[in-house]
Amino acid sequence: MSTLEDRAAARAARRSDVLRASTVRALGRDSSVCFRAGLPYRGSARMRMLAPHLHATTDEDAACRRGAADALALHLRATDVAVHQRYRPVGAVGCLVYDQLEQFRVESSPPRSLPGMTANLAHRTGHWLEKAAANGLTHTESGLLLLAVAAMSWSHLTGRAVPIGIEETIEPMRAVLAPEFGPRAGRFARLRGAQDRFAPMAAEFSLAVADLLGSASGPPRRARSAGQRALADLLHGSGPDAAGNPSVTVPGVSAGEGGYRIFTTAHDRQRTAAELVRPAQLKEFRARLDELVAQARLHHGRTRRALAASLTGPSIDGWEHGLEQGRIDGRRLSTLVASPGEHRIFQDEAIAPRAAASVTVLLDCSGSMKQHVPLTAVVVDALTRALDALEVPTEVLGFTTAAWNGGRALRDWHRAGRPAEPGRLNDRLHLVFKDADTSWRGARHGLAGLFKADLFREGLGGEALRWAATRARTLDARRTILVVVTDGAPADSATARLNRPDFLEADLVHAAHEAEAAGTEVRALSLGVDLGRFFPRCLVLPAEERAGQALVDEVVATLGRRR
Template sequence: MTQQDIRKVRQEERVAELCAGVVRAFSGERDLHFRGRRLHRGRMPLPWFAPHLHPSPETDDFESFRGVADGLALRIAGSDATLHRTLQPEEPVERMLFEMLEQFRAEALVPEAMAGMRRNLRHRHEQWSLAFHHSGLTETARGLLLYAVAQICRARVSGEQVVEETEDMLEATRFALAPRIGHALGGLRRDRFDQAAYAVHALAIARTVATMLHEAGGDDEAPDARQNDTDDKRSVFSLVAEMDREIVEQHVSAQSGRSRLLEEAGAAYRVFTTEYDREHEAATLVRRELLAELRERLDRRIAAQGVNLARLARELRALLAVPERDGWDGGQEEGRIDGRRLARLVASPAERRLFRVEREEPLADCVVSFLIDCSGSMKEHAESVAMLVDVLARALEQAGVASEVLGFTTGAWNGGRAQRDWLRAGRPAHPGRLNERCHLVFKAAGTPWRRARAPMAALLRPELFREGIDGEAVDWACTRLRARSEERKLLLVISDGSPMDSATHLANDPHYLDHHLREVLARQEQQRDIAIAGIGVGLDLSPYYSHSHVLDLAASTGNAIFREVIGLMAGRHRH
């Protein structure tokens, strides 16, 4: 991934955070946030809503994103989702039209005092309309009909004009629509404050226009090239969905999907064999002489970074430590009377130091675990990641916080001995995970940094980086954390992509491991005893992690990159 790609991802993350803040502020719902460019309420994704609410970072400006945020806020605040689901039709094209009309109603409810919000909504509508038109979709009868309906209905509900650039193009279609939807169209603005009454008109328009769209489809194709009714519905719906698919595909985020095998009734994540699974002290896998060379290389990189370690330690102590009572300080001029000093008052009536105050010391009853993806694609980031966790482990120790550094990889490429056993067994269906799991301990939580200094350099050993089975690694790291006595526990997972093991994917399905990772994270987060966050190395990990941050390891110098991680610990980044 190039630096330009990373900058784009980070910019998208900042825009998403700002937009989510707008939606939360207006709607009053604190648990709304974007994950994978989709709005979520807690862990549940909200519907995609209308097609114009999906701007492209490639072509749309910031005002478009503000308009989308305002549109989402108005929809959540002004539309009864339960009522909408109850009323929406089953037929796909009708459902799409009904959804679009309900969004227009919600946007028409913008308060009169919020002229900026109205301007943002108008700007976003115009940008989407022109993109639809310039893409060539209005060159077909169906595309032009759909475009005309969107323009005419929004203009009627909002009381605003249609997009000026395409106004002349709509006249013939507007004339054809008038006798068929004129009555229902007149009711849209009249009943815009009553969702149920408005829905009656919206459903009538959706049914009529869906019929016209299917009829128009016949005019675009030769008789022998016409497809069945199901394909025609899909082609009509794709007029709107096509642009949105391109946006989602171009977004630089972790590729996540659903596993058919794990979704089947009663299906559970499987492991074909655990015979070859290993947990290693990382230092035992590297020759001592080579480990010393790698440590020197890591020290040079840290020195070049120019880190203020003492300052980092103070920031971490301020974040992770909590005040604890630690006795009393006597001889004070104010506070509580100290009975042991009253005799001095008799001997010296002017004595004022007769009080004591309770002493509080910051105590960091916390443990932080770094879980590093040691898959092949992480090789190029190994030195930067090693520098990051080494410095943070030292700073955490100075702040009085325990830390451990873990890694996960596989014992072989393409399945190794586990896959050979599966082949000998006759290739049974759904074997589950089909590789040799390898977990690495670079620094245990109970080990001081001074003793872990050399083992930490094993992160620079490229032979350790193979494939990644993330879900099992997260479970393993959480198990280790729960064995600790500290009250507060944090797990930071550092990765640059989705789980990947070629043998497992080929024997099961392509999303077997990333589906399992999502299940593991959902289960672990439900227990609420461990705060889990994902650090994406140039990649958005929000499809998996509720709390995540995109990190550009190459661009930041000094303490900046460490403050980003501290900000993630404090919950100041995407969630």
């Protein structure tokens, strides 16, 4: 696809996430739920749904995604987690069947006032059954039996017909399941409104299905065929280790919770970017930036007016005299005596726009961002110039590392005996391109420091976001806006190699959530990629495009939106 098509697709996906999250929050009565890149989160914690048909991928149709969101909302609304956990059996097969039964139970009674939800739920489960069969689940006897259990349970609980193709496929399994399922089918339907009575019967049936398969443990050790892979995928995540809260099993990561660790901070530094560049080179960089700004043909007044509309508010600024209406100005009464026809004897409070927000721009200075410096520098320079003219407190910060692949922190780890799961293993370097006390004119050369190529190494996004958010909160503004400019997930090779795969990414998600919870509005300008899984408010910018007024206008509009 072209860049424009990519951006259109990203925006459509974002809108879908926002709409589905609104549905789940309203119907599920849980204000903390949001969707990031199509995946549900409660706050900063990834949610794990009870049944596999709730996992609607972004390549499935809109009705499937809506149906999965409706089903999740009904689970949050109608499932008592404590009751569900009390009877939940041990073993992947038992857990899968038990969880599916509970999910089908809550889907069997959607609000009558929402007929569209009923249609969405039916479409989603029917599509999942057909997709599971097409992916090879029915190629193994165990997979066919589990698909038959799911289809029969769903049909009996919700009263909906099994898709014709699936009904023909599972027909041989009906006789096998009849002794276990037949006597319970009617009771399942009758007890669907009473979870405390439904759950023990569902647990008993789930264990009976596991016994039919000859195992109550997990998926087969080796999944060689398509059928075995489909069966393994179905059972993945349904084992005994998922026996915590069935909705949230992946905790958020933070230093306070012990999830995010830092091996050593001894070599961490914070530097002013201009100090790291020779003065003569800094002048060259500024000349290059001025040339790019001129080529962009920016309308600085237009940018300033657009920002003023959203980031400033009216404020009393003394008195305005010599008016023809308002309050009588006692100092001008003598003028009235001398000139009875004089009407400009009134005064009123002077209203002037005042900054109602602060803006902090956090620049990703990892290696891949070097190619985006011309575009980034022009946009940041234009924003900073306009914000400074409006007296909006503004900082431009950056984050990178002092070394590639670990640096001195990694050497310290080797000397300490290379303990397992060491946490962050690099020398953090935070950069200040412009602080709040420095005007745009005073920081012009510092902003041009972005062109120093050897500043760009690796990126520790979560720590940088916390640092920037902490600084932003000291700027004492009614609104605090933090704009992250990046082109990908956080990356540090030494840290990634010696910790779990999502170590840095999970910390960035949690840091963004922390900042939002503290009142900071976090926005992201992502270059060429959709980073909605980290930043719910994310604008995808065309990575290959030159900066121009249309692009700056788009960024300004993003800053102005509160949601």
